[in-house]
Amino acid sequence: ELKVEQNPLFLSMQEGKNYTIYCNYSTTSDRLYWYRQDPGKSLESLFVLLSNGAVKQEGRLMASLDTKARLSTLHITAAVHDLSATYFCAVGWNNDMRFGAGTRLTVKP
Amino acid sequence: KAGVTQTPRYLIKTRGQQVTLSCSPISGHRSVSWYQQTPGQGLQFLFEYFSETQRNKGNFPGRFSGRQFSNSRSEMNVSTLELGDSALYLCASSSSTPNYGYTFGSGTRLTVV
Numbered sequence: 001e002l003k004v005e006q007n008p009l010f011l012s013m014q015e016g017k018n019y020t021i022y023c024n025y026s027t028t029s030d031r032l033y034w035y036r037q038d039p040g041k042s043l044e045s046l047f048v049l050l051s052n053g054a055v056k057q058e059g060r061l062m063a064s065l066d067t068k069a070r071l072s073t074l075h076i077t078a079a080v081h082d083l084s085a086t087y088f089c090a091v092g093w094n095n096d097m098r099f100g101a102g103t104r105l106t107v108k109p
Numbered sequence: 110k111a112g113v114t115q116t117p118r119y120l121i122k123t124r125g126q127q128v129t130l131s132c133s134p135i136s137g138h139r140s141v142s143w144y145q146q147t148p149g150q151g152l153q154f155l156f157e158y159f160s161e162t163q164r165n166k167g168n169f170p171g172r173f174s175g176r177q178f179s180n181s182r183s184e185m186n187v188s189t190l191e192l193g194d195s196a197l198y199l200c201a202s203s204s205s206t207p208n209y210g211y212t213f214g215s216g217t218r219l220t221v222v
Contacts, residue, residue: 042215090152
């Protein structure tokens with residue numbers, strides 16, 4: 001059974017600081033997804049990573065994938081309050097995906 | 110283009126009743142997946158349908174079932190509702206190859222009283 005572990009589960013950041021969220025998974029997969037969820041809302045797709053070494057960036061967020069280490073990272077640069085949300089990684093598995101527990105990010109002024 | 114549409118948005122049901130939730134995927138998307146989200150268990154996979162066939166099923170009791178129609182719309186049914194079934198139910202659609210990712214609907218918030 002595929003296991004997906006995210007850490008940290010809770011992250012309180014100051015505006016302007018950098019931080020990284022980690023996503024480890026237990027079984028070989030070449031598909032890794034990152035989603036954002038605001039309170040009471042659905043999931044918004046951020047990144048789709050499909051190969052070893054893939055790196056994608058959008059604004060202050062950058063995601064990378066190392067399939068050999070079974071590790072993906074979501075790096076936050078110069079955090080702003082608007083980035084406060086819960087971030088989920090999900091690993092492609094059997095035509096579908098399995099989610100990590102999520103990282104609740106709070107950015108404080 | 111239209112997104113993934115889930116109906117209804119909110120439901121309140123009594124223990125023992127049954128409920129049917131609907132999901133209309135993005136036009137052209139043939140895969141529909143269902144997830145249950147609760148504060149305690151997080152996002153858990155229920156099942157996935159492609160071209161009217163269930164390809165994958167998660168570890169949920171048989172009270173949870175689903176189906177997909179020829180137009181790719183999907184329904185999930187929960188019979189004999191329990192208090193623990195209270196959750197946000199999300200569906201996601203994707204094209205035949207999931208390399209473009211999955212698009213989620215707004216979800217159905219089910220409360221069992």
